Amino acid sequence: MSAVRLLVLGVVRRQQPTHGYAVRRELLSWRAETWTNVKPGSIYHALKQLTAEGKLETAGTEASAEGPGRTLFTVTEAGEAEFRVLMDLALVSVDMEELGAAIAFMDALPRAHILAKLREQQRNSAAVRDALTAMIPEFPGRHEPPHATDLLELWTGVFANLAGWTGGLIARLEAGEYRTTD
Known part of the structure; x- marks a missing residue:
């Protein structure tokens, strides 16, 4: 999954109709370049690709x-469906860029849905942590550096930190922090 794709869909969805420069400016205001691989070229590429895909x-x-006029974009029904799929994938991901992109737009979903996905993400993080912990006694072996x-x-x-952080976010959501669709 591409975090840039989710970020572009999310910003267009939030600001529509909007143009590429406004999407870029919004992501720069979030300092998204510090926690993702989003670059100006990737934003415009995503806009072009998402438009070609309908x-x-x-x-x-x-x-x-x-300069010349700026093309305005809106999200189609197919784009809304893509946004929802990408959000669900990103909310359970242990990839920091993907999860970060989803956290940025979690207000687009119902609270119970967000909580269910974040609990799954927490289990995924703990499972990776446990698998890595189980490997430690085997290292270094004969062939490992x-x-x-x-x-x-x-x-x-x-x-371990990701699982703990997610637990804190879950607690804040359960306490009513953050605006959600419901």
């Missing part, structure tokens, strides 16, 4: 004082 459609042109144990311990800590 997930976005053009809704005219907005005049611009800085001596630093393999350190790497396993690093990643075990990352996934």
